[in-house]
Amino acid sequence: MLKGLAITPPxxxxxxxxxxxxxxxxxxxxxxxxFTLTTQVQQRGEWLLHPLNEQLRKATPGKLRAIPVRVLFNDPDLNLRADYSLFDRDTGRPVCVxxxxxxxxxxxxxxxxxxxxxxxxxxxxQQGGCKPYARLNVLIGDEDEMDSFLFRTSGFNSIRTLAARLHYFAAVSSNLLACLPLELKLRGKSxxxxxxxPIYYVDLSVRAGSTLEEALTQARELDARRKSAGFDQAALDAVARLGFASGAFEDSAEEQAAVAEEFYPSAEPTKSSSEPSPTETGSAARPTLREKLERQAVLLGGAAA
Known part of the structure:
Protein backbone atom coordinates (compact mmCIF):
# COMPACT_ATOMS: atom_id res chain seq x y z
CA MET A 1 0.00 0.00 0.00
CA LEU A 2 1.32 3.44 -0.93
CA LYS A 3 2.55 5.49 2.01
CA GLY A 4 1.58 9.13 2.25
CA LEU A 5 -1.55 8.61 0.13
CA ALA A 6 -4.91 8.00 1.78
CA ILE A 7 -6.66 5.01 0.19
CA THR A 8 -10.35 5.88 0.33
CA PRO A 9 -13.51 4.02 -0.78
CA PRO A 10 -14.23 4.09 -4.55
CA PHE A 35 -31.10 15.87 -2.34
CA THR A 36 -29.33 15.83 -5.70
CA LEU A 37 -27.15 12.98 -6.92
CA THR A 38 -24.39 13.96 -9.33
CA THR A 39 -21.42 12.36 -11.03
CA GLN A 40 -17.89 13.52 -10.30
CA VAL A 41 -17.73 15.38 -13.61
CA GLN A 42 -18.24 19.11 -14.01
CA GLN A 43 -19.32 20.76 -17.24
CA ARG A 44 -19.40 24.56 -17.51
CA GLY A 45 -19.19 24.76 -13.73
CA GLU A 46 -22.15 22.43 -13.17
CA TRP A 47 -21.96 18.92 -11.75
CA LEU A 48 -23.52 16.45 -14.21
CA LEU A 49 -26.49 14.56 -12.79
CA HIS A 50 -26.07 10.87 -12.02
CA PRO A 51 -28.59 8.49 -13.70
CA LEU A 52 -29.77 7.37 -10.25
CA ASN A 53 -30.90 10.93 -9.56
CA GLU A 54 -33.72 10.64 -12.10
CA GLN A 55 -34.58 7.08 -11.09
CA LEU A 56 -35.04 8.05 -7.45
CA ARG A 57 -37.10 11.11 -8.34
CA LYS A 58 -39.47 9.00 -10.44
CA ALA A 59 -39.94 6.63 -7.52
CA THR A 60 -40.45 9.46 -5.01
CA PRO A 61 -43.50 11.75 -5.21
CA GLY A 62 -42.56 15.39 -4.65
CA LYS A 63 -39.06 16.43 -3.70
CA LEU A 64 -36.22 13.96 -3.18
CA ARG A 65 -35.81 14.10 0.59
CA ALA A 66 -35.08 10.44 1.32
CA ILE A 67 -32.61 8.03 -0.30
CA PRO A 68 -32.43 4.28 0.47
CA VAL A 69 -28.82 3.47 1.39
CA ARG A 70 -26.51 1.01 3.06
CA VAL A 71 -23.06 1.68 4.45
CA LEU A 72 -19.79 -0.02 3.57
CA PHE A 73 -18.39 -0.76 7.02
CA ASN A 74 -19.49 -2.02 10.43
CA ASP A 75 -17.27 0.56 12.13
CA PRO A 76 -19.27 3.84 12.28
CA ASP A 77 -16.10 5.97 12.18
CA LEU A 78 -15.04 4.43 8.86
CA ASN A 79 -18.33 5.40 7.21
CA LEU A 80 -18.33 8.94 8.61
CA ARG A 81 -14.95 10.65 8.99
CA ALA A 82 -15.38 13.86 10.96
CA ASP A 83 -12.54 16.23 11.83
CA TYR A 84 -11.74 19.82 12.63
CA SER A 85 -10.37 20.95 9.29
CA LEU A 86 -8.70 23.99 7.78
CA PHE A 87 -8.21 24.32 4.01
CA ASP A 88 -6.11 26.73 1.96
CA ARG A 89 -8.65 28.98 0.23
CA ASP A 90 -6.43 29.46 -2.82
CA THR A 91 -5.41 25.88 -3.54
CA GLY A 92 -8.10 23.83 -1.79
CA ARG A 93 -5.40 21.77 -0.07
CA PRO A 94 -5.91 20.70 3.56
CA VAL A 95 -3.63 22.64 5.91
CA CYS A 96 -4.57 21.30 9.33
CA VAL A 97 -6.80 18.38 10.39
CA GLN A 126 -9.38 30.98 14.22
CA GLN A 127 -7.17 32.89 11.80
CA GLY A 128 -7.67 30.37 9.00
CA GLY A 129 -11.30 29.39 9.44
CA CYS A 130 -11.02 25.93 10.99
CA LYS A 131 -14.35 24.16 11.61
CA PRO A 132 -15.94 20.69 11.70
CA TYR A 133 -15.94 18.87 8.38
CA ALA A 134 -17.16 15.38 7.56
CA ARG A 135 -17.37 12.91 4.69
CA LEU A 136 -19.96 10.10 4.58
CA ASN A 137 -19.80 7.20 2.13
CA VAL A 138 -23.01 5.29 1.37
CA LEU A 139 -24.12 2.64 -1.12
CA ILE A 140 -27.11 3.43 -3.35
CA GLY A 141 -28.65 0.77 -5.56
CA ASP A 142 -27.43 -2.79 -6.07
CA GLU A 143 -25.15 -2.52 -9.10
CA ASP A 144 -21.87 -2.80 -7.20
CA GLU A 145 -21.18 -3.62 -3.56
CA MET A 146 -18.16 -1.29 -3.44
CA ASP A 147 -19.24 1.76 -5.48
CA SER A 148 -20.18 4.51 -3.06
CA PHE A 149 -21.62 8.00 -3.14
CA LEU A 150 -19.92 10.69 -1.07
CA PHE A 151 -21.71 13.31 1.02
CA ARG A 152 -19.57 16.16 2.34
CA THR A 153 -20.74 18.58 4.99
CA SER A 154 -19.49 21.22 7.38
CA GLY A 155 -22.89 21.46 9.06
CA PHE A 156 -22.77 20.80 12.80
CA ASN A 157 -26.32 19.39 12.95
CA SER A 158 -25.69 16.92 10.14
CA ILE A 159 -22.35 15.77 11.59
CA ARG A 160 -23.70 15.31 15.11
CA THR A 161 -26.86 13.53 13.98
CA LEU A 162 -25.14 11.19 11.53
CA ALA A 163 -22.44 10.26 14.04
CA ALA A 164 -25.03 9.47 16.71
CA ARG A 165 -27.22 7.41 14.38
CA LEU A 166 -24.31 5.34 13.05
CA HIS A 167 -23.07 4.50 16.53
CA TYR A 168 -26.58 3.72 17.78
CA PHE A 169 -27.39 1.45 14.83
CA ALA A 170 -24.06 -0.35 15.22
CA ALA A 171 -24.82 -0.97 18.89
CA VAL A 172 -28.40 -2.23 18.56
CA SER A 173 -27.53 -4.47 15.59
CA SER A 174 -24.64 -6.20 17.43
CA ASN A 175 -22.15 -4.68 14.99
CA LEU A 176 -24.07 -5.49 11.78
CA LEU A 177 -24.17 -1.87 10.63
CA ALA A 178 -23.11 -2.69 7.04
CA CYS A 179 -26.07 -5.07 6.64
CA LEU A 180 -28.80 -2.70 7.82
CA PRO A 181 -31.24 -1.31 5.22
CA LEU A 182 -31.11 2.42 6.00
CA GLU A 183 -32.38 5.70 4.59
CA LEU A 184 -30.66 9.06 4.27
CA LYS A 185 -33.23 11.73 5.16
CA LEU A 186 -33.31 15.49 4.90
CA ARG A 187 -34.89 17.21 7.87
CA GLY A 188 -35.66 20.84 8.55
CA LYS A 189 -35.70 22.94 11.70
CA SER A 190 -35.69 26.57 12.78
CA PRO A 198 -35.80 26.75 7.96
CA ILE A 199 -32.36 25.16 7.90
CA TYR A 200 -31.81 21.63 6.66
CA TYR A 201 -29.63 18.81 7.94
CA VAL A 202 -29.08 15.17 7.03
CA ASP A 203 -30.28 12.29 9.20
CA LEU A 204 -30.11 8.50 8.97
CA SER A 205 -32.97 6.13 9.79
CA VAL A 206 -34.42 2.74 8.91
CA ARG A 207 -36.21 2.78 5.57
CA ALA A 208 -39.75 4.11 5.30
CA GLY A 209 -42.38 1.44 5.81
CA SER A 210 -40.07 -0.68 7.95
CA THR A 211 -39.59 -0.96 11.71
CA LEU A 212 -36.28 -1.26 13.51
CA GLU A 213 -37.10 -4.87 14.40
CA GLU A 214 -37.72 -5.70 10.73
CA ALA A 215 -34.49 -3.97 9.70
CA LEU A 216 -32.54 -5.98 12.29
CA THR A 217 -34.03 -9.23 10.98
CA GLN A 218 -33.03 -8.31 7.42
CA ALA A 219 -29.51 -7.44 8.63
CA ARG A 220 -29.06 -10.83 10.30
CA GLU A 221 -30.29 -12.60 7.16
CA LEU A 222 -27.95 -10.62 4.89
CA ASP A 223 -25.04 -11.23 7.26
CA ALA A 224 -25.72 -14.99 7.17
CA ARG A 225 -25.83 -15.03 3.35
CA ARG A 226 -22.60 -13.05 3.11
CA LYS A 227 -20.77 -15.33 5.52
CA SER A 228 -22.01 -18.37 3.60
CA ALA A 229 -20.60 -16.84 0.39
CA GLY A 230 -17.25 -16.10 2.08
CA PHE A 231 -17.71 -12.33 2.51
CA ASP A 232 -15.33 -11.14 5.27
CA GLN A 233 -16.66 -7.86 6.66
CA ALA A 234 -14.08 -7.68 9.45
CA ALA A 235 -11.24 -7.91 6.92
CA LEU A 236 -12.86 -5.19 4.78
CA ASP A 237 -13.05 -2.86 7.80
CA ALA A 238 -9.43 -3.59 8.68
CA VAL A 239 -8.18 -2.84 5.15
CA ALA A 240 -10.21 0.39 5.01
CA ARG A 241 -8.79 1.49 8.37
CA LEU A 242 -5.26 1.00 7.10
CA GLY A 243 -6.08 2.85 3.88
CA PHE A 244 -7.38 5.94 5.64
CA ALA A 245 -4.39 5.95 8.00
CA SER A 246 -1.79 5.71 5.22
CA GLY A 247 -2.17 9.39 4.25
CA ALA A 248 -1.80 12.56 6.28
CA PHE A 249 -5.01 14.03 4.81
CA GLU A 250 -8.02 12.44 3.12
CA ASP A 251 -8.93 15.34 0.82
CA SER A 252 -6.63 16.42 -2.00
CA ALA A 253 -6.32 19.59 -4.08
CA GLU A 254 -8.14 17.80 -6.92
CA GLU A 255 -11.31 18.00 -4.84
CA GLN A 256 -11.08 21.78 -4.53
CA ALA A 257 -14.43 22.53 -6.16
CA ALA A 258 -16.38 20.11 -3.99
CA VAL A 259 -14.59 21.23 -0.82
CA ALA A 260 -15.29 24.88 -1.58
CA GLU A 261 -19.03 24.31 -1.93
CA GLU A 262 -19.32 22.80 1.54
CA PHE A 263 -16.43 24.30 3.48
CA TYR A 264 -16.85 27.92 2.35
CA PRO A 265 -20.65 28.24 1.93
CA SER A 266 -20.63 31.91 3.00
CA ALA A 267 -18.02 32.97 0.47
CA GLU A 268 -17.34 32.60 -3.21
CA PRO A 269 -15.79 29.25 -4.16
CA THR A 270 -12.03 29.31 -4.47
CA LYS A 271 -10.80 30.16 -7.95
CA SER A 272 -8.55 27.99 -10.03
CA SER A 273 -5.33 29.38 -11.42
CA SER A 274 -6.98 29.77 -14.85
CA GLU A 275 -9.65 32.15 -13.54
CA PRO A 276 -8.87 35.88 -13.46
CA SER A 277 -8.71 37.65 -10.13
CA PRO A 278 -11.09 40.54 -9.34
CA THR A 279 -8.35 43.07 -10.06
CA GLU A 280 -7.66 41.49 -13.45
CA THR A 281 -11.31 41.79 -14.48
CA GLY A 282 -11.63 45.30 -13.10
CA SER A 283 -14.34 44.40 -10.57
CA ALA A 284 -14.19 45.50 -6.94
CA ALA A 285 -12.15 43.29 -4.66
CA ARG A 286 -14.63 43.61 -1.79
CA PRO A 287 -18.39 42.95 -2.08
CA THR A 288 -20.72 45.88 -1.46
CA LEU A 289 -23.11 45.96 1.51
CA ARG A 290 -25.98 45.11 -0.84
CA GLU A 291 -24.10 42.08 -2.16
CA LYS A 292 -23.38 40.91 1.38
CA LEU A 293 -27.06 41.21 2.37
CA GLU A 294 -28.21 39.42 -0.79
CA ARG A 295 -25.75 36.62 -0.16
CA GLN A 296 -26.87 36.30 3.47
CA ALA A 297 -30.51 36.17 2.36
CA VAL A 298 -29.76 33.35 -0.06
CA LEU A 299 -27.96 31.33 2.60
CA LEU A 300 -30.56 31.86 5.31
CA GLY A 301 -33.34 31.01 2.87
CA GLY A 302 -32.28 27.38 2.75
CA ALA A 303 -28.99 26.75 4.47
CA ALA A 304 -28.03 23.21 5.40
CA ALA A 305 -26.90 22.84 8.96
Whole structure:
Protein backbone atom coordinates (compact mmCIF):
# COMPACT_ATOMS: atom_id res chain seq x y z
CA MET A 1 0.00 0.00 0.00
CA LEU A 2 1.32 3.44 -0.93
CA LYS A 3 2.55 5.49 2.01
CA GLY A 4 1.58 9.13 2.25
CA LEU A 5 -1.55 8.61 0.13
CA ALA A 6 -4.91 8.00 1.78
CA ILE A 7 -6.66 5.01 0.19
CA THR A 8 -10.35 5.88 0.33
CA PRO A 9 -13.51 4.02 -0.78
CA PRO A 10 -14.23 4.09 -4.55
CA UNK A 11 -16.63 6.94 -5.30
CA UNK A 12 -18.95 7.04 -8.32
CA UNK A 13 -20.99 10.09 -7.38
CA UNK A 14 -21.80 12.90 -4.97
CA UNK A 15 -24.80 13.64 -2.76
CA UNK A 16 -25.49 17.35 -2.34
CA UNK A 17 -28.23 19.58 -0.96
CA UNK A 18 -27.27 22.66 -2.90
CA UNK A 19 -25.48 23.97 -5.95
CA UNK A 20 -23.45 26.87 -7.26
CA UNK A 21 -25.37 29.52 -9.19
CA UNK A 22 -24.18 32.61 -11.06
CA UNK A 23 -25.56 35.98 -10.02
CA UNK A 24 -24.29 39.28 -11.36
CA UNK A 25 -21.23 37.57 -12.76
CA UNK A 26 -20.39 35.89 -9.46
CA UNK A 27 -20.61 32.21 -8.55
CA UNK A 28 -22.45 31.87 -5.25
CA UNK A 29 -23.65 28.89 -3.19
CA UNK A 30 -27.38 28.21 -3.15
CA UNK A 31 -28.71 25.69 -0.68
CA UNK A 32 -31.67 23.45 -1.52
CA UNK A 33 -34.36 21.60 0.42
CA UNK A 34 -33.85 18.30 -1.37
CA PHE A 35 -31.10 15.87 -2.34
CA THR A 36 -29.33 15.83 -5.70
CA LEU A 37 -27.15 12.98 -6.92
CA THR A 38 -24.39 13.96 -9.33
CA THR A 39 -21.42 12.36 -11.03
CA GLN A 40 -17.89 13.52 -10.30
CA VAL A 41 -17.73 15.38 -13.61
CA GLN A 42 -18.24 19.11 -14.01
CA GLN A 43 -19.32 20.76 -17.24
CA ARG A 44 -19.40 24.56 -17.51
CA GLY A 45 -19.19 24.76 -13.73
CA GLU A 46 -22.15 22.43 -13.17
CA TRP A 47 -21.96 18.92 -11.75
CA LEU A 48 -23.52 16.45 -14.21
CA LEU A 49 -26.49 14.56 -12.79
CA HIS A 50 -26.07 10.87 -12.02
CA PRO A 51 -28.59 8.49 -13.70
CA LEU A 52 -29.77 7.37 -10.25
CA ASN A 53 -30.90 10.93 -9.56
CA GLU A 54 -33.72 10.64 -12.10
CA GLN A 55 -34.58 7.08 -11.09
CA LEU A 56 -35.04 8.05 -7.45
CA ARG A 57 -37.10 11.11 -8.34
CA LYS A 58 -39.47 9.00 -10.44
CA ALA A 59 -39.94 6.63 -7.52
CA THR A 60 -40.45 9.46 -5.01
CA PRO A 61 -43.50 11.75 -5.21
CA GLY A 62 -42.56 15.39 -4.65
CA LYS A 63 -39.06 16.43 -3.70
CA LEU A 64 -36.22 13.96 -3.18
CA ARG A 65 -35.81 14.10 0.59
CA ALA A 66 -35.08 10.44 1.32
CA ILE A 67 -32.61 8.03 -0.30
CA PRO A 68 -32.43 4.28 0.47
CA VAL A 69 -28.82 3.47 1.39
CA ARG A 70 -26.51 1.01 3.06
CA VAL A 71 -23.06 1.68 4.45
CA LEU A 72 -19.79 -0.02 3.57
CA PHE A 73 -18.39 -0.76 7.02
CA ASN A 74 -19.49 -2.02 10.43
CA ASP A 75 -17.27 0.56 12.13
CA PRO A 76 -19.27 3.84 12.28
CA ASP A 77 -16.10 5.97 12.18
CA LEU A 78 -15.04 4.43 8.86
CA ASN A 79 -18.33 5.40 7.21
CA LEU A 80 -18.33 8.94 8.61
CA ARG A 81 -14.95 10.65 8.99
CA ALA A 82 -15.38 13.86 10.96
CA ASP A 83 -12.54 16.23 11.83
CA TYR A 84 -11.74 19.82 12.63
CA SER A 85 -10.37 20.95 9.29
CA LEU A 86 -8.70 23.99 7.78
CA PHE A 87 -8.21 24.32 4.01
CA ASP A 88 -6.11 26.73 1.96
CA ARG A 89 -8.65 28.98 0.23
CA ASP A 90 -6.43 29.46 -2.82
CA THR A 91 -5.41 25.88 -3.54
CA GLY A 92 -8.10 23.83 -1.79
CA ARG A 93 -5.40 21.77 -0.07
CA PRO A 94 -5.91 20.70 3.56
CA VAL A 95 -3.63 22.64 5.91
CA CYS A 96 -4.57 21.30 9.33
CA VAL A 97 -6.80 18.38 10.39
CA UNK A 98 -7.43 17.43 14.02
CA UNK A 99 -9.74 15.50 16.33
CA UNK A 100 -9.74 17.78 19.37
CA UNK A 101 -6.68 16.10 20.89
CA UNK A 102 -4.01 16.02 18.19
CA UNK A 103 -3.78 17.42 14.67
CA UNK A 104 -1.69 16.99 11.54
CA UNK A 105 -0.57 20.33 10.13
CA UNK A 106 1.29 21.15 6.92
CA UNK A 107 4.24 23.39 7.83
CA UNK A 108 7.53 24.47 6.25
CA UNK A 109 9.08 21.43 7.94
CA UNK A 110 6.53 19.04 6.44
CA UNK A 111 3.58 17.36 8.17
CA UNK A 112 3.79 17.86 11.93
CA UNK A 113 1.71 16.30 14.69
CA UNK A 114 0.62 18.97 17.19
CA UNK A 115 -1.90 19.38 20.04
CA UNK A 116 -5.48 20.14 18.89
CA UNK A 117 -7.70 22.17 21.21
CA UNK A 118 -10.66 22.57 18.77
CA UNK A 119 -11.27 25.73 16.69
CA UNK A 120 -12.55 27.84 19.59
CA UNK A 121 -9.30 27.54 21.52
CA UNK A 122 -6.83 27.50 18.63
CA UNK A 123 -5.32 30.79 17.45
CA UNK A 124 -4.10 29.20 14.22
CA UNK A 125 -7.53 27.74 13.50
CA GLN A 126 -9.38 30.98 14.22
CA GLN A 127 -7.17 32.89 11.80
CA GLY A 128 -7.67 30.37 9.00
CA GLY A 129 -11.30 29.39 9.44
CA CYS A 130 -11.02 25.93 10.99
CA LYS A 131 -14.35 24.16 11.61
CA PRO A 132 -15.94 20.69 11.70
CA TYR A 133 -15.94 18.87 8.38
CA ALA A 134 -17.16 15.38 7.56
CA ARG A 135 -17.37 12.91 4.69
CA LEU A 136 -19.96 10.10 4.58
CA ASN A 137 -19.80 7.20 2.13
CA VAL A 138 -23.01 5.29 1.37
CA LEU A 139 -24.12 2.64 -1.12
CA ILE A 140 -27.11 3.43 -3.35
CA GLY A 141 -28.65 0.77 -5.56
CA ASP A 142 -27.43 -2.79 -6.07
CA GLU A 143 -25.15 -2.52 -9.10
CA ASP A 144 -21.87 -2.80 -7.20
CA GLU A 145 -21.18 -3.62 -3.56
CA MET A 146 -18.16 -1.29 -3.44
CA ASP A 147 -19.24 1.76 -5.48
CA SER A 148 -20.18 4.51 -3.06
CA PHE A 149 -21.62 8.00 -3.14
CA LEU A 150 -19.92 10.69 -1.07
CA PHE A 151 -21.71 13.31 1.02
CA ARG A 152 -19.57 16.16 2.34
CA THR A 153 -20.74 18.58 4.99
CA SER A 154 -19.49 21.22 7.38
CA GLY A 155 -22.89 21.46 9.06
CA PHE A 156 -22.77 20.80 12.80
CA ASN A 157 -26.32 19.39 12.95
CA SER A 158 -25.69 16.92 10.14
CA ILE A 159 -22.35 15.77 11.59
CA ARG A 160 -23.70 15.31 15.11
CA THR A 161 -26.86 13.53 13.98
CA LEU A 162 -25.14 11.19 11.53
CA ALA A 163 -22.44 10.26 14.04
CA ALA A 164 -25.03 9.47 16.71
CA ARG A 165 -27.22 7.41 14.38
CA LEU A 166 -24.31 5.34 13.05
CA HIS A 167 -23.07 4.50 16.53
CA TYR A 168 -26.58 3.72 17.78
CA PHE A 169 -27.39 1.45 14.83
CA ALA A 170 -24.06 -0.35 15.22
CA ALA A 171 -24.82 -0.97 18.89
CA VAL A 172 -28.40 -2.23 18.56
CA SER A 173 -27.53 -4.47 15.59
CA SER A 174 -24.64 -6.20 17.43
CA ASN A 175 -22.15 -4.68 14.99
CA LEU A 176 -24.07 -5.49 11.78
CA LEU A 177 -24.17 -1.87 10.63
CA ALA A 178 -23.11 -2.69 7.04
CA CYS A 179 -26.07 -5.07 6.64
CA LEU A 180 -28.80 -2.70 7.82
CA PRO A 181 -31.24 -1.31 5.22
CA LEU A 182 -31.11 2.42 6.00
CA GLU A 183 -32.38 5.70 4.59
CA LEU A 184 -30.66 9.06 4.27
CA LYS A 185 -33.23 11.73 5.16
CA LEU A 186 -33.31 15.49 4.90
CA ARG A 187 -34.89 17.21 7.87
CA GLY A 188 -35.66 20.84 8.55
CA LYS A 189 -35.70 22.94 11.70
CA SER A 190 -35.69 26.57 12.78
CA UNK A 191 -33.31 28.14 15.28
CA UNK A 192 -32.63 31.55 16.75
CA UNK A 193 -29.36 31.64 14.80
CA UNK A 194 -31.25 31.16 11.52
CA UNK A 195 -33.74 33.89 12.52
CA UNK A 196 -36.42 31.16 12.59
CA UNK A 197 -36.10 30.45 8.87
CA PRO A 198 -35.80 26.75 7.96
CA ILE A 199 -32.36 25.16 7.90
CA TYR A 200 -31.81 21.63 6.66
CA TYR A 201 -29.63 18.81 7.94
CA VAL A 202 -29.08 15.17 7.03
CA ASP A 203 -30.28 12.29 9.20
CA LEU A 204 -30.11 8.50 8.97
CA SER A 205 -32.97 6.13 9.79
CA VAL A 206 -34.42 2.74 8.91
CA ARG A 207 -36.21 2.78 5.57
CA ALA A 208 -39.75 4.11 5.30
CA GLY A 209 -42.38 1.44 5.81
CA SER A 210 -40.07 -0.68 7.95
CA THR A 211 -39.59 -0.96 11.71
CA LEU A 212 -36.28 -1.26 13.51
CA GLU A 213 -37.10 -4.87 14.40
CA GLU A 214 -37.72 -5.70 10.73
CA ALA A 215 -34.49 -3.97 9.70
CA LEU A 216 -32.54 -5.98 12.29
CA THR A 217 -34.03 -9.23 10.98
CA GLN A 218 -33.03 -8.31 7.42
CA ALA A 219 -29.51 -7.44 8.63
CA ARG A 220 -29.06 -10.83 10.30
CA GLU A 221 -30.29 -12.60 7.16
CA LEU A 222 -27.95 -10.62 4.89
CA ASP A 223 -25.04 -11.23 7.26
CA ALA A 224 -25.72 -14.99 7.17
CA ARG A 225 -25.83 -15.03 3.35
CA ARG A 226 -22.60 -13.05 3.11
CA LYS A 227 -20.77 -15.33 5.52
CA SER A 228 -22.01 -18.37 3.60
CA ALA A 229 -20.60 -16.84 0.39
CA GLY A 230 -17.25 -16.10 2.08
CA PHE A 231 -17.71 -12.33 2.51
CA ASP A 232 -15.33 -11.14 5.27
CA GLN A 233 -16.66 -7.86 6.66
CA ALA A 234 -14.08 -7.68 9.45
CA ALA A 235 -11.24 -7.91 6.92
CA LEU A 236 -12.86 -5.19 4.78
CA ASP A 237 -13.05 -2.86 7.80
CA ALA A 238 -9.43 -3.59 8.68
CA VAL A 239 -8.18 -2.84 5.15
CA ALA A 240 -10.21 0.39 5.01
CA ARG A 241 -8.79 1.49 8.37
CA LEU A 242 -5.26 1.00 7.10
CA GLY A 243 -6.08 2.85 3.88
CA PHE A 244 -7.38 5.94 5.64
CA ALA A 245 -4.39 5.95 8.00
CA SER A 246 -1.79 5.71 5.22
CA GLY A 247 -2.17 9.39 4.25
CA ALA A 248 -1.80 12.56 6.28
CA PHE A 249 -5.01 14.03 4.81
CA GLU A 250 -8.02 12.44 3.12
CA ASP A 251 -8.93 15.34 0.82
CA SER A 252 -6.63 16.42 -2.00
CA ALA A 253 -6.32 19.59 -4.08
CA GLU A 254 -8.14 17.80 -6.92
CA GLU A 255 -11.31 18.00 -4.84
CA GLN A 256 -11.08 21.78 -4.53
CA ALA A 257 -14.43 22.53 -6.16
CA ALA A 258 -16.38 20.11 -3.99
CA VAL A 259 -14.59 21.23 -0.82
CA ALA A 260 -15.29 24.88 -1.58
CA GLU A 261 -19.03 24.31 -1.93
CA GLU A 262 -19.32 22.80 1.54
CA PHE A 263 -16.43 24.30 3.48
CA TYR A 264 -16.85 27.92 2.35
CA PRO A 265 -20.65 28.24 1.93
CA SER A 266 -20.63 31.91 3.00
CA ALA A 267 -18.02 32.97 0.47
CA GLU A 268 -17.34 32.60 -3.21
CA PRO A 269 -15.79 29.25 -4.16
CA THR A 270 -12.03 29.31 -4.47
CA LYS A 271 -10.80 30.16 -7.95
CA SER A 272 -8.55 27.99 -10.03
CA SER A 273 -5.33 29.38 -11.42
CA SER A 274 -6.98 29.77 -14.85
CA GLU A 275 -9.65 32.15 -13.54
CA PRO A 276 -8.87 35.88 -13.46
CA SER A 277 -8.71 37.65 -10.13
CA PRO A 278 -11.09 40.54 -9.34
CA THR A 279 -8.35 43.07 -10.06
CA GLU A 280 -7.66 41.49 -13.45
CA THR A 281 -11.31 41.79 -14.48
CA GLY A 282 -11.63 45.30 -13.10
CA SER A 283 -14.34 44.40 -10.57
CA ALA A 284 -14.19 45.50 -6.94
CA ALA A 285 -12.15 43.29 -4.66
CA ARG A 286 -14.63 43.61 -1.79
CA PRO A 287 -18.39 42.95 -2.08
CA THR A 288 -20.72 45.88 -1.46
CA LEU A 289 -23.11 45.96 1.51
CA ARG A 290 -25.98 45.11 -0.84
CA GLU A 291 -24.10 42.08 -2.16
CA LYS A 292 -23.38 40.91 1.38
CA LEU A 293 -27.06 41.21 2.37
CA GLU A 294 -28.21 39.42 -0.79
CA ARG A 295 -25.75 36.62 -0.16
CA GLN A 296 -26.87 36.30 3.47
CA ALA A 297 -30.51 36.17 2.36
CA VAL A 298 -29.76 33.35 -0.06
CA LEU A 299 -27.96 31.33 2.60
CA LEU A 300 -30.56 31.86 5.31
CA GLY A 301 -33.34 31.01 2.87
CA GLY A 302 -32.28 27.38 2.75
CA ALA A 303 -28.99 26.75 4.47
CA ALA A 304 -28.03 23.21 5.40
CA ALA A 305 -26.90 22.84 8.96
Missing amino acids: VVGRISIGRIVERAGKRLPEKDDQ GDGQTCKRATDKGIETLPCVSPDGCTFG TAQSYRT
